[in-house]
Amino acid sequence: MSTETAAPIVNAAKASARDALKENLRQYGLVLALLAIMVFFWFTTSGVLFFPVNLTNIVLQNSYIVVMALGMLLVIVAGHIDLSVGSVAGFVGAVAAVLMVDYGINAFLAAIICIAVGGIIGGAQGYFIAYMKIPSFIVTLAGMLIFKGLLLWLLGGRSVGPFPTEFQLLSAGFIPDVIGPWTLVAPKLNDAGNAIPNSGLVLHSTTLVIGVLIVLAMLYFALSSRRSRESHGYEAEPFALFVAKNLVIAAIVMFLMYKFASYKGLPNVLIVMGILVAMFVFITKRMTFGRRIFAMGGNVKAAALSGIKTERLTFLIFVIMGMLAALAGLIYAARLNQATPKAGAGMELDVIAAVFVGGASAMGGVGEVAGAVIGAFIMGVMNNGMGIMGINIDWQQVIKGLVLLGAVAFDLYNKKKAIGS
Amino acid sequence: MTETILEMRDITKVFPGVKALSNVNLDVRKGEIHAIVGENGAGKSTLMKVLSGVYPFGSYTGDIYFDGKECRFGGIHDSERLGIVIIHQELALVPLLSITENIFLGNEQAHFGIIDWNKARRRASELLRQVGLREDPDTLITNIGTGKQQLVEIAKALSKDVRLLILDEPTASLSEKDSHALLDLLLEFKRQGMTSILISHKLNEVKKVADRVTVIRDGQTIETMDKEDVTEDRIITSMVGRSMENRYPARTPKIGETIFEVKNWVVHHPLHPERQVIKGIDLNVRKGEVVGIAGLMGAGRTEFAMSVFGRTYGTGISGEVFLHGKPADTSTVGKAVESGLAYATEDRKVYGLNLIDHIKHNVTIANLPAVSRTGVIDDMGELKVANDYRKRTNIRSSSVYQITGNLSGGNQQKVVLSKWLFANPDVLILDEPTRGIDVGAKYEIYTIINKLAEEGKGILVISSEMPELLGICDRIYVLNEGRIVGEMAGHEASQEKIMRAIVRGEERAAS
Numbered sequence: 001m002s003t004e005t006a007a008p009i010v011n012a013a014k015a016s017a018r019d020a021l022k023e024n025l026r027q028y029g030l031v032l033a034l035l036a037i038m039v040f041f042w043f044t045t046s047g048v049l050f051f052p053v054n055l056t057n058i059v060l061q062n063s064y065i066v067v068m069a070l071g072m073l074l075v076i077v078a079g080h081i082d083l084s085v086g087s088v089a090g091f092v093g094a095v096a097a098v099l100m101v102d103y104g105i106n107a108f109l110a111a112i113i114c115i116a117v118g119g120i121i122g123g124a125q126g127y128f129i130a131y132m133k134i135p136s137f138i139v140t141l142a143g144m145l146i147f148k149g150l151l152l153w154l155l156g157g158r159s160v161g162p163f164p165t166e167f168q169l170l171s172a173g174f175i176p177d178v179i180g181p182w183t184l185v186a187p188k189l190n191d192a193g194n195a196i197p198n199s200g201l202v203l204h205s206t207t208l209v210i211g212v213l214i215v216l217a218m219l220y221f222a223l224s225s226r227r228s229r230e231s232h233g234y235e236a237e238p239f240a241l242f243v244a245k246n247l248v249i250a251a252i253v254m255f256l257m258y259k260f261a262s263y264k265g266l267p268n269v270l271i272v273m274g275i276l277v278a279m280f281v282f283i284t285k286r287m288t289f290g291r292r293i294f295a296m297g298g299n300v301k302a303a304a305l306s307g308i309k310t311e312r313l314t315f316l317i318f319v320i321m322g323m324l325a326a327l328a329g330l331i332y333a334a335r336l337n338q339a340t341p342k343a344g345a346g347m348e349l350d351v352i353a354a355v356f357v358g359g360a361s362a363m364g365g366v367g368e369v370a371g372a373v374i375g376a377f378i379m380g381v382m383n384n385g386m387g388i389m390g391i392n393i394d395w396q397q398v399i400k401g402l403v404l405l406g407a408v409a410f411d412l413y414n415k416k417k418a419i420g421s
Numbered sequence: 422m423t424e425t426i427l428e429m430r431d432i433t434k435v436f437p438g439v440k441a442l443s444n445v446n447l448d449v450r451k452g453e454i455h456a457i458v459g460e461n462g463a464g465k466s467t468l469m470k471v472l473s474g475v476y477p478f479g480s481y482t483g484d485i486y487f488d489g490k491e492c493r494f495g496g497i498h499d500s501e502r503l504g505i506v507i508i509h510q511e512l513a514l515v516p517l518l519s520i521t522e523n524i525f526l527g528n529e530q531a532h533f534g535i536i537d538w539n540k541a542r543r544r545a546s547e548l549l550r551q552v553g554l555r556e557d558p559d560t561l562i563t564n565i566g567t568g569k570q571q572l573v574e575i576a577k578a579l580s581k582d583v584r585l586l587i588l589d590e591p592t593a594s595l596s597e598k599d600s601h602a603l604l605d606l607l608l609e610f611k612r613q614g615m616t617s618i619l620i621s622h623k624l625n626e627v628k629k630v631a632d633r634v635t636v637i638r639d640g641q642t643i644e645t646m647d648k649e650d651v652t653e654d655r656i657i658t659s660m661v662g663r664s665m666e667n668r669y670p671a672r673t674p675k676i677g678e679t680i681f682e683v684k685n686w687v688v689h690h691p692l693h694p695e696r697q698v699i700k701g702i703d704l705n706v707r708k709g710e711v712v713g714i715a716g717l718m719g720a721g722r723t724e725f726a727m728s729v730f731g732r733t734y735g736t737g738i739s740g741e742v743f744l745h746g747k748p749a750d751t752s753t754v755g756k757a758v759e760s761g762l763a764y765a766t767e768d769r770k771v772y773g774l775n776l777i778d779h780i781k782h783n784v785t786i787a788n789l790p791a792v793s794r795t796g797v798i799d800d801m802g803e804l805k806v807a808n809d810y811r812k813r814t815n816i817r818s819s820s821v822y823q824i825t826g827n828l829s830g831g832n833q834q835k836v837v838l839s840k841w842l843f844a845n846p847d848v849l850i851l852d853e854p855t856r857g858i859d860v861g862a863k864y865e866i867y868t869i870i871n872k873l874a875e876e877g878k879g880i881l882v883i884s885s886e887m888p889e890l891l892g893i894c895d896r897i898y899v900l901n902e903g904r905i906v907g908e909m910a911g912h913e914a915s916q917e918k919i920m921r922a923i924v925r926g927e928e929r930a931a932s
Binding site for chain 1: 730731733753754755757758764766771772773774775776777778782786787789790793796797798800801804805840
């Protein structure tokens, strides 16, 4: 049984190049899928999908899903599920509306209160799941009903709005162009002397500068991590692959930034989302907290016997999920500029689908933040593209369902093959 | 009277890397109680799985004759059709179904899929009367004790028109009284003409009921003896008489002061809090010493270790733990690890490893703070640690990024050891460290154990393989039914002495 010997060194280099490519393909398979879907809709919508205004819309439409998908990823990796996030988001949006509109509380203070409320809700559910050992499916199913009910009660059938302007900026605002617009092609003027929309090309230069900074930062981190590996004597991926990979990523980032810049610049909510995504990537990849979640999801008994406080960990995960659901609720309310009794309905399904399309395992222990984010955008782009194409909502549902099933089936097939070899 | 009902000829069964059975012969006469004895892992259960069709025809070599006809079982259903019924060590009852439902599970009293509950209940009552169990057939399994559950299993077997009843360690988890009742029942069945095979390592039981005894050792039949010839001595010699080759690396022990001590340790069963599982254990381990705990399955060895290590087993735990002479708090796993204790679990797949993650993450998980600062993991530091331990414990893998689920058993065990070595304990409890791994990997594990002892750590090894304990331990405790029934220096110990201590402990408990 233990006849595996160290591979001859000559073959090792070749094998590692191939392995690296294979590993990267698996890892970037999702990105490729997203790109393929985008290209598909680019054709079928005759380019509308890539209009700057539409790309901005896709971000705005999906921001709250992405925010919740971050928390849901932790929940699912830990081996749990949270069905209540849609209701919680709706409820917290209503709380925000009541605080700001009915009681005139300052928007910033109200937002903090709302996120705290989300944390408490998550903590309450987490307590039953972690310490009382009630399955998360049941606890959060109950939570889903409870907070849907509380949402209806709180609003009493009315829609509350509009919100103060500074709160609307969360979803409707764009970062200010501190550098000033950069006019490439002067817009044509109409008879009244006003600019005709879409006739010229004026770029939001701050956005472009931020894009360049992001690309430079990414390249810097990629290079320094590569150098650190090499200086410790560990083989890094082949240089050509490294360069190609980073160039492609840089090109995609700059392309998107250019598109945003030619509309109104980066939406505020994209900045919030970007910071959160970076935080969660860091938590899952580099922090002991994240590592322990994966260990727990992979084998809860082994994790407990390795000294991990599994109950506290589970509790904290649900607190985080609650806070993110609250933030998502705020973003959604700010986007609609009112709290409605229907807010958040069915949102949990989009969030869970995003995480599973993103490659997380329903058994726990497997999943990636980047995957969940891309999963959310795959679903989001499909919504958007099919909407533009004029496909009926009934068939949209069917297609989304098939994509979810297909993505997970494909992933499982790949994993089985990997283990078999 | 000497008509043969079952004959197994030259049965050989090979698992990848292990020859579990080699040319085993067994013949069972009609109407007798035939006992099969042997050490843990000798191949008794494997033989019975071949007989009952769990390992189908073609996966072994050799012939099986039942009633003079050659049999080629494709599965359990084939053997059950002929009336061969096996009752496994772990009971196969559904806890939340009633006695009746369990008895007829898979064999429902039904017409066109519609269950005739009156008929089922009536037959269940009859069967319960036959096995001497006075319970309402509607009682749920979970509400009756293990002894009664065993009887339900037998009733279930009887419902299938059984001709050969096989009981695999039926009394392992029974109280003395229940065991007696069960054995009497076996004798009663014999009077009615039923044939049974009893697998056991409790020699007093074997002596009480068996007509003939077959001894299996290392996957081979050693001998079959008649009732008149059966003596404890002869069985023990047959069971353990194997040659000791150079299977254990040499070591000159340098033993220091006591670093680990447990006093008056008592543990109760988690589900039946009135039952004591560990009945007051005192033991100690010294610096640089390898101490073994011998005992049969169900003696309470793992339960003892897990209850000490963060109270991960049992309720109503009392007793004291000392590390370096000072009382130590081991009430949670975290505290136990902090005070310098580590426990490598018995079942590495269920309790030891995250099988879907790679070696690096598994090695550092029990001591993440050592490779991180304020909760942020130092990637390079972690990689270095994982590579060091991979080299140190000689884990054979393409890199530390190999998924542990794809490693061989021996290499998985080395990952578990690495994990605990990285936690840098003073005392390491190793539960069945070499179960299910091949001889070469075993040698490597022993070498690691020796190295640790040389570094001045205290090692407590739990093992069901007596030769292993004799080969590597400086001192051996013998545990039986939750009590220490013997303690001997490694060089004075022998398998006979250990067996004798167990048997005596049992007799003392019985009287």
